[in-house]
Amino acid sequence: MVLWMNIRLFSGCLLLMTGIYNVKAWTYHYNIDTNMDWTNARRWCQKNFTDMVAIQNQAEIAYLNQILPLHSAYYWIGIRKIDGHWMWVGTKKHLVPEAANWARNEPNNQGTGEDCVEIYIKRQKDTAKWNDERCNKKKAALCYLASCSDKSCSEHAECVETIGSYKCQCDPGFMGPRCEEAVQCWPVKNPQQGFVQCEGVFGAFHFNSSCQFQCDTGFRLEGEQRLRCLASGHWDNALPVCQAVQCLPIIDAPGGWSMNCTHPLSINSFNSSCEFKCGEGFELQGSNTTWCDHTGHWTHKTPTCTVVTCNPVLASAKSQLTCADPLGKFSFRSSCNATCEEGYRLRGESTLTCLSDGNWSAPTPECEVIRCDALESFQHGTVQCQDRLEKFSYGSLCWLECGAGFTLSGSNSTYCTSQGKWSQDLPVCQAQQCSPLIDPSHGTVTCTHPHGQFSFGTVCEVSCHEGFKLHGTPRMECLEMGKWTDTPPFCLAQQCPLLTAQENGWMNCSHPHSLFSYGSQCFLGCKAGFEIIGEPGMECSASGNWSQEMPSCTAVRCAPLSFSQLPEVGPPPSMNCSHPHGNFSFGSQCFFQCAKSHKLNGTSQLICTSKGYWTNSLPSCVVKEMSVSAGMLIYAAVGVASSAGILLLGGLMFLLMRQFTKKGEKINGPVPLLEESFF
Structure with missing residues (x-):
């Protein structure tokens, strides 16, 4: 009897179905009645269904392991080695490493020719994992049946298989479950002062439709004349607008008239009008109105105004006047700036303006001598001055000195400038400086600075990071002569005991700081014929200890030799063995010899190989x-x-x-030892 199992997936739920429902979905099928080699199993899948199963994710693997029955020969899946690469035969795509689900130490190609793959369903060890196997082995077939058909999607889509169903992948510009609907752009209306005409294969305002715009007489189109509906559901350009014909803007004359304009359509466009009038202090010359006609020109020229004048102004003592007359000498909007000679400051308004009533905006200003801020004695220092005009005024010269034990930082003299500022910033009296300290490699410096950074009285403490040890004095102080009490210490990585490779082993180490110190990592392995005892990796900790004891290498052992395993057909031969690495272990050699009345049936020498197997079966003795x-x-x-x-x-x-x-007649020799068979 052939066992068939159909498994269908709906809306993310896994359901077990019988054959009486006709529902389109990805289904699994298997045959555990007749075991087949990989090639015949795939032919059976292709003949009855779509192909051998192609596993797509871990959830699918878990589900298959749940619903499939335990089968002693396990199940073939659709992976095969082609030209040295593992490939999904259904899709002809390479198996990427991140998608692989191999059992431990697989694939190993043991015995060569293991070019096909089985899955361990409900196996106690490595359950649901993969194993490479010879393709001529007999196993159960595991198949799937695809769900896509010619009628699944419209002509504007591609049918894509999914786990448990399928989906229609729409071409650009189409949408809907079967991709039958064309994407629609927002409807386009006639622009103001214009009109639009639209057409398209899939309907107006749908994918690939276009719209043509035109404006009324007297208006021009701003933007693209033609728009096309894109696959994204947006027009390829912004909607154009119809703008009225523009006149050039009216430029205001300097200090002349003012104007008041109305713009029924847009600024300075067709039917805009402007009214002019002179400002206070001016008289209008010309038309007081103008209009923008349909040709884009104003109907009248811009008018002008006559300016009002003010009385001339004279400079006061120690001052100088500089005037600007945009509309005429000492006329409306004329301005005069007053400046003083060096060492004097202006008292009053520095700028005078001719107003519309013919008067200046302020009285003529005067000049007075410039003063600097008074200087006072500063911490740990004194000030002495010489005044040329008045105390702390323009030209005053001052000297500054520091008290004993401090050094002057800055200029020792300053004078009052014409800007009322001292020529130099006030100096400061600073304590003697020591050389700056920086954090040592893998360490930190923490300081207190009562008189300034790294100056007299500064105390610094040095500490090392985890895994590093301080060498030197941890505490230093800056003395009054600018010298530290000791040389800066430094940090070295904690040392671990030196390691050497074990006998019959090898060692590979990395040292980020120094040999066998904090952070060093060593990986150890054994030569052929030996196996490691303990974890292979070791790391030097911050305390200077290794993370574990040093592992060792021990020889691989073969099964002990005993003649009790053989039938008693005669006296057993004498056995003489040498064990360079331990009893019946890698490299052991045993020699066999019979009594003179008997002869040896089998090989006279057995050797234990690096794989833990003897080179031959035990011999026996037969009568001569x-x-x-x-x-x-x-x-x-x-x-x-x-x-x-x-x-x-x-x-x-x-x-x-x-x-x-x-x-x-033949003499039957002793029964040989059974060897393990790995496949």
Whole structure:
């Protein structure tokens, strides 16, 4: 009987279905009644369904392991090695490493020719994992049936298989479950002062439709004349607008008239009008109105105004006037700036303006001597000054000195400038400086600075990061002569005990700081024929200790040799063994020898290989056959007269009879030891 199992997936839920429902979905099928090699299993899947199963994710693997029954030979899946690469045969795509689900130490190609893949369903070890296997092995077939058909999607889509169903992947510009609907752009209306005409294969305002715009007479189109509906549901350009014809803007004359304009359509466009009037202090010359006509020109020229004048102004003592007259000498909007000679400051308004009533905006200003801020004694220092005009005024010169034990930082003299500022910033009296300290490598410096950074009285503490040890004095102080009490210390990585490779092993280490110090990592392995005892990786900790004891290498062991395993067909041979690495372990050699009346049946030497297997089966001893010629020689030596000769002659005849009666019979040797078979 052939067992069939259909599994269908709906809306993210996994359901077990029987064959009475006709529902389109991705389904699984298997046959555990007849085991087949990989090629015939795939033919069976392709004949009855779509193909051998192609696993897409871990959820699918878990589900298959849940619903499939345990089968002693396990199941074939659709992966095969082609040109040295593992490939999904259904899609002809390479198996990427991140998608692989191999069992531990697989694929190993043990025995060569393991080019096909099985899945361990409900296996106690490595359950639901993959194993590479020879393709001629007999296993259960595991298949799937696709769900896409010619009628699944419209002509504007591609049908894409999914786990448990399918979906229609729409072409650009189409949407809907079967991709039958064209994407729609927002409707376009006639612009103000214009009109639009639209058309398209899939309908107006749908994908690939276009709209053409035109404006009324007297208006011009701003933007693209033609728009097209894109696959994204947006027009390829912004909607254009119809703008009225523009007149050039009216430029205001300097200090002339003012104007008031109305713009029924847009600024300075068709039908805009402006009214002019002179400002206070001006008289209008020309038309007081104008309009923008349909040709884009104003109907009247811009008018002008006559300016009002003010009385001339004269400079006061120690001052100078600089005037600007945009509309005429000392006229409306004329301005005069007053400045003083060096060392004097202006008292009053520095700028005078001619107003519309013919008067200046302020009285003429005067000049007075400039003063600087008064200087006072500063911390740890004194000030002495010489005043040329008035105390702390323009030209005053001052000297500054520091008290004993401090150094002057800055200029020791300053004078009052014409800007009322001292020529130099006030200096400061600073404590003696020590050389700056920086954080040592893998360490930190923490300081207190009572008189300034790294100056007299500064105290610094040095500490090292985790895993590093301080070498030197941790505390230093800056003395009054600008010297530290000691040389700066430094940090070195904590040392771990030196490691050497174990006998019959090797060691590979990395040292980020120094040999066998904090952060060093060592990985250890064994030579062929030896296996490691303990974890292979070690790391030097911040405390200077290794993370574990040093692992060791021990020889691989073969099964102990014992003649009790063989049937008793004769006395066992003598065995002489050498064990360079331990009893019955890698490199052990055993030699075998029988008594003179017996001969050795099998090899005389066995060797334990690096894989833990003996090179051959145990030998045995069998009785030697006595030839007729040997018997005749014995008879002649003893003589026919003696009773011993008679007995010997009888024995000789017995041997002759046995020689003829058992001619052709074979001597069965001892049963060889069974060797393990790995496949």
